[in-house]
Amino acid sequence: MDALTPCGVSRANFWGWPAAFLTNGLLRVAAVPDIGGRLMAYDLGDFPFLFVDPHLAGKLFSPAENQGDGSLAAWKNYGGDKTWPAPQGWDGPHQWPGPPDPILDTGRYTLAELAADGHSAWLSMVSPPGSPTGVQITRRAAIVAGSSRVQLRLTFTNIARHPIRWSIWDVAQLRADRPGPGGRPTWEPGCVVTAPLNPQSRFARGYNVMFGAPDNPQWQVEGDLFVARYQFEIGKVGLDSRGGWIAFANTAAGYAFAERFAIEPQADYPDAGADIECWTVGRGRVATLSYDENSGPFLMETEVLSPFYDIAPGDSADFEIEWGACRCDGPVVKVSEAGCVTQPLTIRLHEGRAQVNGVFGVFDVGHLELVWLNSVGTALAGEVLQPVNPLVLARVAHQTSVPASAVTARLDVVAQTGGRRALASARLDQAQ
DSSP: OOOOOOOEEEEEEETTEEEEEEEOSSEEEEEEGGGTSEEEEEEETTEEOBOBOGGGTTOOOOHHHHHTTSSGGGOOOOBSEEEEEESBOSSSTTSBOOSOOTTTTTSOOEEEEEEEOSSEEEEEEEOOSOOTTOEEEEEEEEEETTBOOEEEEEEEEEOSSSOEEEEEEEEEEEEOEEEOGGGOEEEOTTEEEEEEOOTTOSSTTSSEEEESOTTOTTEEEETTEEEEEOOSBOEEEEEOOOSSEEEEEETTTTEEEEEEEOOOTTSOOHHHHOSEEEEEOOBEEETTEEEOTTTOOOEEEEEEEEEEEEEOTTOEEEEEEEEEEEEOSSOOOEEOSSEEEEEEEEEEEETTEEEEEEEEEESBSEEEEEEEEOTTSOEEEEEEEEEEOTTSOEEEEEEEEOOTTOOEEEEEEEETTSOEEEEEEEEGGGOO
16 A cells, blocks of 8 residues: 555644644644634645635624624624533533633633644644633544544633533534625535434434524434435424434535534433534524625534533543545435445345445544454455545445355454454345
């Protein structure tokens, strides 16, 4: 196999702001400490996933300007990915009354780390003190060679003199635009957010409409999935998904972004039990802001929430999220540890032979193996199918023999840097 590009770090301007970069030949991650410790770029190859407001490019404001009159109209929504305390609200000190928030959301964070050792690269940013929430936020991002993965570790430290209770809430704003008439941007209907529904959801439809029209046509249920197909309608939903993933796909461009995270099934979550949320900018009004098709911005948000953490003075709580990006040919129907599934693995049997099919995106450079397992999960046989990497769609159309006593077929990605991860599986008793 070809040698992998080592991970590297650098400092340069990003849209006019001083920024720190992590790169590995597949990915470019840009962090801008001065605008709330945001990650402002997550690019796979030359495809940028994160939204950046061009009207705010390179601009910095004083804390007073960032706070303004405290209304949403005063908020400097730069874009990118940021971390907030949840729940949001204005009813008392147990809720975060932002944005705007000139400390946690748009404060000048400190770049505390920027380093690489060839195999990996990482950075961390720390928020300024002084938030009435009692929270100081540390955002750490790390990448490894030969992979589109970003490991986010989000830390809330209690710098108050009393206990605090917050959920760690991470919000990624994803580009959902395309060129319109005259080259002016408009919304891309091929953008779609998917997430698994909880079969024991406390919500009648499996999701809770938090803002906007209850019958917003974007919000759909397709089998065991929540599906939000962008139609430039304003709204927000929360899911007590408990599935541990949420994904965004720009099916017109052929790229997918996924977030994976651990779930604590018995824990208390904010917003009526939500562990993921989806917000879309579109036609309509929120507080003092209104949007129409000529104004934009055109974006979808994937939002991940931790359980509530009770944090004593001086203590900290951590929440980890893993990002992955890959090529795709449609909405993501499942996210596994190895990548995204757009067409599930299927098996068709004929005269003792198996036709194995499926379409996938992977997060690591390596090769794909087909492994046959018996009823107790022991591998009976395996064969290498094809090389894979995040920049190429993995289409599987393979005919092979089936070992005696095989019960399950599993596709594994074996990374060039080492390690085997399951991508998809199918049982023979469900074969066509």
